[in-house]
Amino acid sequence: MLEAVKEETTDFLALFSNRSQPSPQEPLWLQKMRRDGIRTFQEIGFPSTRDEAWKYTDISPIAQTEWNIPQAADARLTEEGLARIQFSNLSAARWTFVNGVFMERLSSRGALPEAVRVSTLAQAQKECPELLERHLARYASREEPVFHALNLAFLQDAALIHVPPGLIVEEPIQLIFCNVPGGRPHMTSPRVLIVAEENSQVSVLETHLTTGSGVYFTNTVTEVFAGDNSVVDHYKVQRESDEAFHMGTVHLHQQRNANVRTNTVSLSGAIIRNETNTILDGEGGWGELNGLFLISKDHHVDNFTRLEHRKPHCDSREVYKGVLEDQAKGIFRGRIVVAKGAQKTDSKQTNNNLLLSNEALIHTKPQLEIYADDVKCTHGATIGQLDRDALFYLRARGIDEKAARSILIYAFASEMVNKVRIDALRKELDDYLFEWLPRGELVREAV
Amino acid sequence: MLEIKNLWVRAGDETILKGINLKVNPGEVHSIMGPNGSGKSTLAQVLAGREDFEVMDGQVLYQGEDLLDLAPEDRAREGIFLAFQYPVEIPGVSNTYFLRAALNAIRKHRGEEEVDAIAFLQMVREKMKLLKIDESLISRPVNEGFSGGEKKRNEIFHMAVLEPKLAIMDETDSGLDIDALKVVADGINSLRGPERSIIVVTHYQRLLNFIVPDFVHVLYDGRIVKSGDKNLAHELEEKGYGWIEKEIAAEQPVA
Numbered sequence: 001m002l003e004a005v006k007e008e009t010t011d012f013l014a015l016f017s018n019r020s021q022p023s024p025q026e027p028l029w030l031q032k033m034r035r036d037g038i039r040t041f042q043e044i045g046f047p048s049t050r051d052e053a054w055k056y057t058d059i060s061p062i063a064q065t066e067w068n069i070p071q072a073a074d075a076r077l078t079e080e081g082l083a084r085i086q087f088s089n090l091s092a093a094r095w096t097f098v099n100g101v102f103m104e105r106l107s108s109r110g111a112l113p114e115a116v117r118v119s120t121l122a123q124a125q126k127e128c129p130e131l132l133e134r135h136l137a138r139y140a141s142r143e144e145p146v147f148h149a150l151n152l153a154f155l156q157d158a159a160l161i162h163v164p165p166g167l168i169v170e171e172p173i174q175l176i177f178c179n180v181p182g183g184r185p186h187m188t189s190p191r192v193l194i195v196a197e198e199n200s201q202v203s204v205l206e207t208h209l210t211t212g213s214g215v216y217f218t219n220t221v222t223e224v225f226a227g228d229n230s231v232v233d234h235y236k237v238q239r240e241s242d243e244a245f246h247m248g249t250v251h252l253h254q255q256r257n258a259n260v261r262t263n264t265v266s267l268s269g270a271i272i273r274n275e276t277n278t279i280l281d282g283e284g285g286w287g288e289l290n291g292l293f294l295i296s297k298d299h300h301v302d303n304f305t306r307l308e309h310r311k312p313h314c315d316s317r318e319v320y321k322g323v324l325e326d327q328a329k330g331i332f333r334g335r336i337v338v339a340k341g342a343q344k345t346d347s348k349q350t351n352n353n354l355l356l357s358n359e360a361l362i363h364t365k366p367q368l369e370i371y372a373d374d375v376k377c378t379h380g381a382t383i384g385q386l387d388r389d390a391l392f393y394l395r396a397r398g399i400d401e402k403a404a405r406s407i408l409i410y411a412f413a414s415e416m417v418n419k420v421r422i423d424a425l426r427k428e429l430d431d432y433l434f435e436w437l438p439r440g441e442l443v444r445e446a447v
Numbered sequence: 448m449l450e451i452k453n454l455w456v457r458a459g460d461e462t463i464l465k466g467i468n469l470k471v472n473p474g475e476v477h478s479i480m481g482p483n484g485s486g487k488s489t490l491a492q493v494l495a496g497r498e499d500f501e502v503m504d505g506q507v508l509y510q511g512e513d514l515l516d517l518a519p520e521d522r523a524r525e526g527i528f529l530a531f532q533y534p535v536e537i538p539g540v541s542n543t544y545f546l547r548a549a550l551n552a553i554r555k556h557r558g559e560e561e562v563d564a565i566a567f568l569q570m571v572r573e574k575m576k577l578l579k580i581d582e583s584l585i586s587r588p589v590n591e592g593f594s595g596g597e598k599k600r601n602e603i604f605h606m607a608v609l610e611p612k613l614a615i616m617d618e619t620d621s622g623l624d625i626d627a628l629k630v631v632a633d634g635i636n637s638l639r640g641p642e643r644s645i646i647v648v649t650h651y652q653r654l655l656n657f658i659v660p661d662f663v664h665v666l667y668d669g670r671i672v673k674s675g676d677k678n679l680a681h682e683l684e685e686k687g688y689g690w691i692e693k694e695i696a697a698e699q700p701v702a
Contacts, residue, residue: 395519396531397546398520398552398553399548399549404520411539411588447540447544
């Protein structure tokens with residue numbers, strides 16, 4: 001076993017040394033960060049299911065695949081081609097990355113105020129190297145560092161979003177990570193860095209999409225720094241190919257009175273892991289974690305969340321809902337840590353799951369670690385099938401069984417859809433649901 | 448309209464209905480009364496097609512056809528309506544849109560044209576006015592956060608919109624204050640007509656002060672043990688269900 005693990009690591013090390021070198025202008029600190037990344041990876045290696053944090057997610061298919069790093073965005077993707085993909089057109093302000101590489105042709109600033117900076121990695125190195133150095137990889141947690149280290153080593157392109165103090169950005173900023181599979185299996189290592197200075201407000205939407213079926217591996221990291229009294233809404237929608245792997249980490253660092261919501265919507269992918277790590281690092285903060293995973297076939301979604309109350313008087317709300325059919329497998333780990341001084345913490349965590357077939361599977365594990373004595377923390381998890389009473393009620397009104405089931409699944413999922421504050425996204429999620437549900441057209445009429 | 452012949456029903460190992468016979472003609476209002484656990488709600492739910500119960504024996508004819516073979520939705524489309532004892536909350540589904548989908552499913556089945564949203568809303572407003580039901584019920588999700596009284600009123604509202612041929616009211620009067628009770632009673636009375644039959648399942652005689660039934664049946668231990676006119680309800684109110692129990696005990700042959 002050890003030999004095998006080593007061999008897998010060796011493949012990645014070879015990939016690292018053989019990759020085309022980043023630009024010679026790359027600052028030294030970033031070069032060092034890459035080297036540190038590959039070293040950390042070499043030291044720890046890939047996790048196995050014997051590790052508690054990876055018990056239900058076997059990533060050996062990722063370790064065993066021979067990956068290729070695309071050197072340029074796939075030029076075949078046209079504006080029309082992109083527009084045909086659901087969730088690709090949710091804001092006029094959008095930055096598109098194809099196979100991990102920024103593609104200017106498919107990007108536009110929309111009506112974003114001049115003062116909002118959105119830069120790719122190369123642009124940021126030129127235009128605002130200090131800002132980049134001050135924030136990049138400063139917030140990522142070390143709880144499960146392997147894929148983060150790997151992301152740093154192979155970091156290819158990034159979106160740096162900087163909102164200056166006091167600026168309210170009304171238009172959501174969309175980051176499209178579109179994969180064009182079909183050739184050799186490819187690996188991308190994108191990164192998002194959102195810096196919202198004090199009293200600012202911004203809404204960022206990441207969509208991870210594909211043009212078709214095929215094997216690829218997205219290893220992505222998002223870091224959010226929310227300054228004093230800022231408001232940040234972050235969305236991540238995953239609609240990857242049936243054969244795709246997605247290891248994603250979102251780190252949210254909240255200063256005093258910051259109000260941050262992150263919403264993760266997982267719709268497809270062979271193996272998806274969403275690590276979400278929120279740190280409430282100033283008094284009066286509001287942290288909200290919302291998740292919806294709606295999966296079928298043999299898709300696998302692992303939501304590995306951690307929320308830490310470091311300072312007093314912060315509220316947090318975490319709601320994850322899963323709908324699983326066929327042989328789909330879902331995991332929810334919700335860890336809440338209340339540090340010693342974090343008095344008057346008010347935290348609530350909920351995980352509800354709907355299993356639509358006998359083969360679908362869910363593991364749910366809430367974890368509370370409380371070191372303060374004046375706090376209010378609740379958690380609850382449910383796993384169930386559709387409510388028989390509700391089914392009978394709908395059918396007794398004349399709605400056929402399939403439609404009744406669809407209505408109830410919609411009702412279950414719509415709670416999460418309704419938490420979305422970007423109208424265009426909410427509408428597309430509804431459309432997605434109506435397509436996904438067996439009697440979606442009737443549900444569209446009935447809700 | 449409806450003919451129940453020697454109906455035996457069980458849930459799991461427990462036999463609940465033990466040979467029910469009942470005939471309901473068009474235009475008639477029947478009241479089925481009985482103590483808790485006598486099988487009233489089971490009878491109501493079996494007629495609407497609840498699959499948790501197993502029919503062991505007997506036959507139910509609805510408009511001359513075998514009812515028990517039909518799925519719940521097909522019974523609804525054929526004109527059977529069950530007002531639930533415990534209406535179910537369905538968050539995320541609008542009361543109005545859902546009801547329109549239900550009405551259109553029924554209309555489609557009858558070969559009638561579907562009702563569009565505007566015509567439907569107009570119709571809904573009229574019905575609500577007629578039934579003195581608060582318009583806020585229109586925009587809220589089905590039964591979500593409704594009070595007990597609101598839920599029962601909503602059942603009456605659904606019934607008024609769907610205009611069934613056979614309406615079965617399962618303890619629609621239970622737990623209501625007098626105002627809500629009047630709304631429920633008015634709703635039922637407004638549906639009365641020569642083509643429509645109504646079965647009112649109730650534990651209390653109180654509702655029957657407002658809805659005068661043509662027939663009253665007493666259900667006890669899974670059987671209809673007594674039938675009569677509205678006076679039987681008054682007698683029950685005076686003497687209580689204990690009176691029936693004693694009478695039955697007296698009829699039992701001594702072993």
